[in-house]
Structures are given as structure tokens and as C-alpha cells.
Amino acid sequence: MSYEEYLSYFQESLLRQFGDHLAVVLLSTLLGSIVGVSAGILVRHQPGPREIVLKVAGTMLTIPSLALYAVLIGILGLGWPPVLLALTAYSLLPIIQNTIVGLNSVSTSVLEAARGIGMGDKARLLRVELPLAWPVILVGIRTAAIILVSTAALGAVVRGPGLGNAIYAGLNSIGSSVALYQVLTGIGGVVVVGLLLNVIFFALARLTIPSGIRD
């Protein structure tokens, strides 16, 4: 079978895997952002809790993905849930770290001016600190998403979503004419998802960062 034949034959499942892969990465990045940014906001001024939070997030990132999927199977079973939870856990460190760094690097004179004109703590956070920290936070979210793209591939082993399934299928159909196609398409597809994410984040930066603070 030629490569074109392979592609047209498996088109439907490949497209679905592509979509699922993108979806699981985006979804876990979104969940990770909500949890991570909130955590960063809460601990940014308290060194003790901050160290603990960063340590925990860092530890989770150190745990190998297959290992984490394996451990989570015990609680969540197979399929989307363990992969989604594991990926969300992986996304936390870059997001929390960048949230903390971003918020703490807002210029003190701007904050003083904000206090001086009568902005309360909540107004200051929402109208001044977060908008100014946003470019850095966005970089953290993007870093997390890129990590997740390749990590998600292994999820196929625990019946998770995405292009890892093509790779796994290639492994399991060894000897057949399409095995190699499967693996190469799986790898290629993941790289394309990565490129697509870069484009998405570039556009997001363009849309959400005012030109006044764009470098």
C-alpha cells in the first residue's frame, strides 16, 4: 500500500485522533491555567506556601508520564480521565512559576500610583497586576502546552485520546505494510499539533496583549 492509500484509508480515524490530541492538550492546559494562575495569585506574597506549591508542582512534573498514568488508573480507570488529570498536573509548574514571577515583577511605582489613586487590593489585582503580568503568564501557559503535546502521546497506552494511538497501532501491527506509516504519521501529526499550538498562542498574544506593553 502506498502512503496516499494509507492516508485515505485511515483518514477518518487519523483526523479524529488529531482533533482529540489537540482537544486533550487544550483542555488540560485550560484546567491547568485556572488552577495554576489561581494558585500563583494566592501564594505570590507568602514565601512558605509558595515554596511548597512550587515543590509539589515540580515533583509532579518529574514523575514520568507512563508512571503517572499507571498510578491514576487505579483511581480513574482507563481512557480520557487519567490522561486529562495527569496532563493538567504536568502543566502546573510552568504556569504557577510564571504567574508568580510575572505578578511579582510588576513595577512598584505603578503599584504605588494605583494605591495612591485609591484602588483597593482586588481592583489593583484585576486592573493592574494581572494585565501587566499577563505576557509572562501567557509564556508559561504556552510552555506548558508544548510539554503536553508530546507527553499526551503516551496516553494511548492507557486507551487515552490522540495521535499516540496511531503510534501504538503501528507498534502492535508490526510486520504489516502500514506499521511504519502509522508510526510516522503519528509522530508527524504530533509535530503538526505543536506547530498549530504555536500559531494559536501567537494569535492569542496578539489579541490579548495591548501594544503599550508589547515588546
Place this chain on the structure above:
Amino acid sequence: MATAQPDALLIPPGAPVPTRVGTGLRPGFTRRLVTTPIVLALSLLALYLWVQSRDLDIVEDRTLTQGQVLKALAQHLQLVGLSSLAVLAIAVPLGILVTRKSFRHASPVTIAIASVGQTIPSFGVIVLFALTLGFGSRYVIYALILSTVLPVLSNTIAGLQQIEPALKEAASGVGMTPLQVLTRIELPLAVPVLLAGLRTSIVLNVGTATVAAFTGAGGLGSLIVTGLVQNRDVITVVGGALTAILALALDHLTRMTQELLTPRGL
């Protein structure tokens, strides 16, 4: 007449006495050194007790013997160790090479390749090598090298590039040969960043090596695979937990080495 003062008198009264002059030890080192191993040892203990507390059926019992587990661990360490050494041997010289003046132009290209390379799933690389080259640990090690060379390479480059040119000029101005500048100034300053990259690489390696189990190279991944295939959660969880503990232990080891080798003053 100048007399040499013993070092002790040069320390102002009330200042903390350094535990060692030269590289490494910063305050709190001992605490940082032992906390993680203690936590990991306790986790191992907890894992062991948990397994003991469960009624193991035949399959579980046979898989989770001490011999089997240790064998898997040894295989895993071998895979990780050999590939990591190879990664160091390849990435560091390559990183040095790419940052030499003559190769300045290669820089943006390497960075572009690195960005794309970051997204290539290591799972795919291992399976690819297995399909094209064959099964067994040799090819897994090749695949591991390819998958984990990136962090060390990009960090070597970054670590060397962050050194102020003024420093290098001063060194060659004093009469150091380029090789001496490299070994006495550049590399020591780049070590912290380099080791950070090595740490990332080793952790990535431990994780990727779990996939080796699919291609017949053994390792802790084989426990996970057995557990998945036989549908026995206990085995899967033990495999996963041990892998996690191994990764954390190696991460800790590298981190402590990094701290020891970081020149004081950085």
C-alpha cells in the same frame, strides 16, 4: 614586613563561617540533601506495606517478587545510565562547537530545530527505531539518546551564550589560549545551566525508558505493561510508583551534584 594572615582572621566577627571554600555548600545544604531521600524512603516503605497488605493472587505474586522487581530496576538503570552518558558525550561537545565564533550563524537554525524537536513524542521515536532497526535494548538506547539529547544541548548552548563576552576577552587578554578560556572560564560558568539541562534530560530519560518495555528491553515499564495487559492494577501501580520514585531520586542526585559543582559566587 607582610605576614600571611590565616584565613580565620579575615572573616569579620559575627559573619557565618563558610563550611568550605571553593565550590558549593550554601546554607541549608544538609537539610536539602537529606529531606528528599527520607521522603522517598518513606514512600517506598509505604508502597511495600501497601502491597503486603493486599491479598495477592498468583499473577501478582509471581510478578512482584523481589528478584523480578530488582531485575526490572537494574535494566532501567542500565538503559538510563548508558544513554545519559552518551548524551553528555554528544551534546556537550556539540554545544561547545555551535557556540564557537565560527559557527555563530548556525545558532538560529539550531534553535529552530530545537523548538520543533521539543514536540516530537519520545514514544514515537522508540517505536520507530524498533520498527526500522529492531527490538532490544541497543536500539532503545539509540532512541533514548535521540529523545533526550535536546535539553542538554540547548542548555549547554544557553549556558555558554550567557557568559559576558567581556569576561572572555579579559581572559584571553591575560594570555589564556582559547582552550584555557574554555576550560577555565566558560565551562565552569556554564556548569549550573548545563546540569539543569542534564537533570531535565535524565528525568525525561527515566520516563521514556518505561516505553522500552514495549520493545523488549525490559525496565520498570515492563511491570506497568504486565499490569495493563493482565489487568491487575496492583502491578501497574507498583510499576508506576517505582518509576516515579526512581525519577525523583535521580533528579535529587543530579540537583545535589549541580549545587556542589556550581562555583561559589554564582
Place this chain on the structure above:
Amino acid sequence: MTETLIRLEQLSKTYPGHSVPAVESLDLSIPDGEIVMFIGPSGCGKTTTMKMINRLIEPSSGRIVIAGEDVTSIDPNELRRRVGYVIQQVGLFPHVRVSGNVGAVLRLLKWPSDKIARRVDEMLDLVGLDPSQYRDSYPKQLSGGQQQRVGVARALAADPPVMLMDEPFGSVDPITREHLQDEFLRLQQEIRKTIVFVTHDITEALRMGDRIAILGERSRVEQYDTPPNVVARPSSDFVANFIGTNAGLRALTLMPIDRQTLVPPPAEREGPRLVYDEDRPVGWHLSDGQATTRIQPLRLSAQPVLADALNQIVSSQAPSAVVVDDDGQLLGCVDMSAVQAAVRGAAGNGDRSDVQMEAASGDGSA
């Protein structure tokens, strides 16, 4: 007697862990519509005292009364929305356009957006920035001086009765600083706010203040008086040293050039002569064979002081300084002997200096 707008009663601040207070039992009354300069050596607590007025720093004890209202315990944010605040680094919000910056307080006060837009334009006009050109710019597109004008506009937007200014012109170059000072004084003529202005520059204090509070350790009030009185009659060695040894020359910065004291330009045939360009004086012919020495004549409407005249005389090496009207036409000259007389008078010739000084300080209130 002008009414007191701000009263600081026994105001103190001791930071936790410190045994010595930063500000100790300060009593001060700030009259309505006046600029009061807080000046003193580094660490004397002048900025701390100012920041207690809008409670960015909470007093350890004492009271602050503004327009008869005790504001020591009210909601600090509410207080700050009624007090204009301008700092040295300006602190404009970089992610927001100029219009958003100027309208910041108004948004907090929940004004309707069309009212905000109109007020923003009004404020930009007031500080000398063309609204149509600047309202949509971002802070990073503006120069330091322009940014500070926006800062002032922001502080004035809600029309607060009180303004606190902490070395607002400190981070621009001296030329821009003088320009901004002049413009601010012109603005104050129009808006008549009550202003507390912290500075470490005695020249700025003498130039801008209606009253100067010289603060010593722990913000102890060493002297609190009008600039002429502080210069002529320092109350202690501390104050005298602070003013500086050239009190006489300093006084020149306080004495405006009076139209009635102008004299005609020298007209001797052999001596220096004014050179005209279409009947506007533009320079001096100092001696034969030399090219014309160009000068920048002083415009009377800019309210130049004797120090400006001295400046011009010294740098042009001419015998007098030239004063013109807004069209550049000659009004008269100030010659060196007039300047010298003024210096002598200020350096301690009792009655005469009082008369001259009081005439110079305008409203004559001491």
C-alpha cells in the same frame, strides 16, 4: 488670613521593630490654595509625613483633618480618591492608553463614560497636551516630561481639593524640569489647589512654594514660613546651612523683574550696543571686530526673576539683561548694578530687604 485646609495634629509614625520614630508628634497647618514645600535632609521623614496625609502610610498616632473632616480612620481608598497623588517615577499604567490613565480615578468613581471622555480631554488641555494627539497614545510613546504631565492630569481629573506631590519633577533633565515647574505654577494660578510638595532641591522649594516647611530629624519642623522669610531670617543654623551660604544669590530667584525698574539700553557710542533684527533685540555688539553675541531676551510675561537677568548678563558678558514683550519688542534692560543692589539688600540689610521681599512675595502674607 487664608483658611486652613489640612491640619496635621500630633502626627507620629514609628515603624515596628524600630525604637526611634520616623515622624514624631508633627503639628502643621496647610492653608487652602497654597503650595507648601516639604524639604529636609534625606531620611528626615518628609515623604513619610506626606504619605500619611493620604494614608499610604498609616500614622501610629495623631490626627489628620482635611476641610474640617477627620480622615484618620475613614476608608483609605475613599480618601485617596479625593486626594491627587503624583510621584517621581510617574507610575502611569503602561498597558492603558493616556485617556485610560487620566480617567483612572473617574472610572473608580463610576462616572459615565461620556463624562469621563470629556473630562480627560479637558485635563490634557490643562497640562498642555493636545488631546487629539495624545489621548490614544501609550505611555511608552511619550517622553519623560510628557509622562509626568499625564501624571498630573490623572491626579487632577477628579478635581480633588488636595494634591500630594513627591519630587514629581525629579526624574527629568534640568531644562525640562524648569519648564514643568513654570507650567505648573501657571496652572496653579488657574486651579488654586492645596498642594503638599516634597522636594530635596532648595531652589525648587524657593521657586515654587508659597510656604516652606524645613524638616529636620523625625520630621521636626525647623522652620515653616514663606520663602523670603526663610531666606532672610533663618530660624536656626540648621536652616541657614540648609538654605546654603549664598543666601543673597538665592534671594535673586525670588525677586521678579518689575517693569517699572527697567532702564533704557546703553547708548554710548564706544561701548556695547544692542543689535536689532527688524526692531527686535537679538544680540549685543560688544566690541569692534567681534561678531554679534546672540542672546535670548527675557519675556516679561514669563515672569522672569533677577536670577534670570544675572544669568543672561554673565553668559553674554553684556552690561545688562534685555527684557522684551510677547512680540519680541524691547521693553527695557536690567543692568548689573540693579542686580548687585538687590543682592546687597537681601544679604542682610534689614528693613530694605523686608520691603523688597514683601513686594516680591505677592500677597504679602507672612
